[in-house]
Amino acid sequence: MARRQVTMLLLPLGALLWATTAMGCPFCHTETGIAVRAGIFDVQFPSRLVAVLSPFPLLLLVVVALHTGWTPNALGTRIRAGVKKCGARLR
Amino acid sequence: MIASQRPLVTAGTLLGIGLGGVVDGILFHQILQLHNMLTAIVPKDTIVHVEINMFWDGIFHTITWIMTVLGVIFLFRAGQRRDVVSSNKTFVGALTLGWGLFNFIEGGINHHILGLHHVVERLGLSVFDWLFLASGAVLIAVGWLAIQADAKHHAAASRAGNSSHPDRIS
Numbered sequence: 478m479a480r481r482q483v484t485m486l487l488l489p490l491g492a493l494l495w496a497t498t499a500m501g502c503p504f505c506h507t508e509t510g511i512a513v514r515a516g517i518f519d520v521q522f523p524s525r526l527v528a529v530l531s532p533f534p535l536l537l538l539v540v541v542a543l544h545t546g547w548t549p550n551a552l553g554t555r556i557r558a559g560v561k562k563c564g565a566r567l568r
Numbered sequence: 569m570i571a572s573q574r575p576l577v578t579a580g581t582l583l584g585i586g587l588g589g590v591v592d593g594i595l596f597h598q599i600l601q602l603h604n605m606l607t608a609i610v611p612k613d614t615i616v617h618v619e620i621n622m623f624w625d626g627i628f629h630t631i632t633w634i635m636t637v638l639g640v641i642f643l644f645r646a647g648q649r650r651d652v653v654s655s656n657k658t659f660v661g662a663l664t665l666g667w668g669l670f671n672f673i674e675g676g677i678n679h680h681i682l683g684l685h686h687v688v689e690r691l692g693l694s695v696f697d698w699l700f701l702a703s704g705a706v707l708i709a710v711g712w713l714a715i716q717a718d719a720k721h722h723a724a725a726s727r728a729g730n731s732s733h734p735d736r737i738s
Contacts, residue, residue: 501619509616516610516620528682529605529624532674533631536585539669544578546571 570719572653575646577662577715583639584666584711589632592674596687597625603689653722661714668707675701
């Protein structure tokens, strides 16, 4: 009797572990896993990778600008100095 | 910004970008589940599509994690230098600046230009995307003003203490 109860308890647990949704990881050898893998590593993979990561080069560029002193103030000072120089040459 | 602030600003900005990305991922992708990385082109209507989006979320958040680690490395190095100002205001300002940069640039490119996803995917490009962009602009302004205010404070203090201090406003 106790053995039957244990089996009845374990059966849903087994079903939960082996359910398709629980085995849908990109590297799982299941129907869902194969579909997920196909959806990720398709012909659009390189373009999607570039699109997803596209904000980071710009963010890093801003960080490099801050680190090296190319701040808006410094840029403004350099532009003003350039304009003055050009003005002096014209005169 | 004065020269002695720069290492701390770099570290804080990197940490702000990384942590801003983490906030975006936890709040919008996981808790509220309003969108995932590619929901405008791969809608979350099947388990396969949910998992494809989850994969691209992971790729995006790997980079935000790398940004955070870089921030920690830069912060550690800045902490070892005697010529770097140790200022809460500069650091919090840089964190705010970084978070703002993340919202503004990620929002601008991914939401508005490329249209990979939107804040509330059900609505498409909506007022919430413009609010996300505006939050970025406000955070950038607040962070930058805090850094600049602290720069003036430190420049004045160094002028009063030592007229030949290397700090210069740039």
